[in-house]
Amino acid sequence: MTSAAGAAPQPLAGPARSSEATPIRRRLPLWRRNPSLVLGSLLIALIVGASLIGPLLMPYDPDAQDLLHTLQGPTVNHLLGTDSLGRDILSRMLSAGRVDLQIGFFCVSFPFVIGSLLGCLAGYYGGLLDTIIMRVIDIVVAFPFFVLILAIVAMLGPGLVNLYIAVGLVSWISYARIVRGEMLVARQSEFVLAAKVIGYHDARIIARHLLPNVITPAIVFSMSDFVLDIALGASLSFFGLGVQPPTPEWGLMVSDGRVFLTTNWWIATFPGLAIVLVGVAFSLFGDGLADALRPPS
């Protein structure tokens, strides 16, 4: 009973589709075997490349105002038009890419580390620690994800750091649940028994022997979580609680264009499409990853 976060880690394809390791399948080139993975990787490379290199190539300073050329539609000079202050939308979108990808990265990495660690400990040791962690998870999932984030950010104040804190406080539960579930199964394995017999410490058994076996589903989930967090960051910025102007951010740009929706549609439309593109790229990649990492049956 969690938000979309809980429902997400299912592969787009049904169980065991393109990864079935039949001899014929194995001989196919990767793009035939796993088109999602290839297409997703290419799109991600394109997006990351555009955000890193784009700002160096872009024709205008993203913050430069040009009050003589405000609210212009797409032209040769301004490929995606200009906003109400005459700023070039393409330049701002490229510059915003860095901000949005950074939001996705931090919103995923902190909860990933905290959640996986707690999930490992809860699943491995069980007992009181497990009970406490699971009770806390039960309580946190009772809140709608967006509402709880909104409430925490409302108290801490707007801004990116506070968004990261809020997401860190809430999002770890998904990772903890996934990793704990895997851990419960993996700790019964004979190689764990063998490692114990040899006399390895728990820390070594968890880190070296169990972690590689339990982390895969969490990695797959982190891709859909990334998509969710980019949309979350954009939504909070849209409502004035995330990135603050004049820093370009896609959600904020949509918010700027909202007033001009009826007359100058491009201002709000293009930054929104950028968010959609990132979503498609990471969803494809996540599905492909799920397929590729699924153990051969």
Add this chain to the structure above:
Amino acid sequence: MNRLPYVGKRLLQMIPVLIGITIVTFLVVRLIPGNPALVMLGPKKATPENIAAINHHLGLDRPLPVQYLVFLGNLVHGDLGSSFFFQESVLQLVWEKVPATLFLLLYATVLSVLLMLPMGLLAALNKDRLPDQVIRATFLFGLGMPSFWLGLVLILALSVNLHLFPVSGYGTNPPDQIWHLFLPALTIAISLAPILVRSLRNSLIDTLRLDHVLMARAKGLRERRVLVRHVMRNALISTVTILGINIGFLIGSTVVIENIFAVPGLGYLMLTAISTRDYPIVQGLTLIFALLVIAVNLLTDITYSLLDPRVTYD
């Protein structure tokens, strides 16, 4: 069959979670950095007397456990505190906004089901063939689509360009409200659809593989009858479960969409309260939303146990 013991056990099981969410909502306000009274009053009105008065009003001058017990005691009496901005009790303000939100939630759920059942069935029956791939490709675009942007695009296309629906508002009588809330509900339904259709598709594919479906087909039943009598009942159970799992997401979308379409509901109140730093309202609403999720989950479980009599408490 008597479901009462099951319902009773589910209710008992909820008590620790209920206590937990009161603790979380109590603590959320303590996240305000520095002195909450100072933040609430702003620099102009923040005289020492005012700060002391606010601290006393909020009970902040007492130890934390005592504050929590007072908070809990007030809750039991239905007292969620009072709004700074509106000078009214939070419960009263919330109560006025509940109908719009519940109506929108219900409306969006109905549209979601109307959208997901045929799509999920079509995709599952044609697994890996063209219709399935088209549906999956379409919803791939929906996964990362922020609902606020989708709402704006729908406004642009259907309200501004085609003049089919109003841009915003709530309407005055039920038919008018159904018309006014169509676009907001549709936006929520579309943003939920990728998750719902995907889950339903996978669950239907599993159902279609089951022996009883094979049996129904083997004894020569028409495909329509197999689908309606043998597959749809299972699909209905999955639908209820999938909707229940995603209720938190549904409520989150409602908060966003109410603000895009100016629907006077709880989500609209929440963002208004955030912008005016009306912390008691934010706190009260956080609690109310969590209670809503718990209530829906309980309803889901009960519906589920009615649809599938094998379900028992374990």
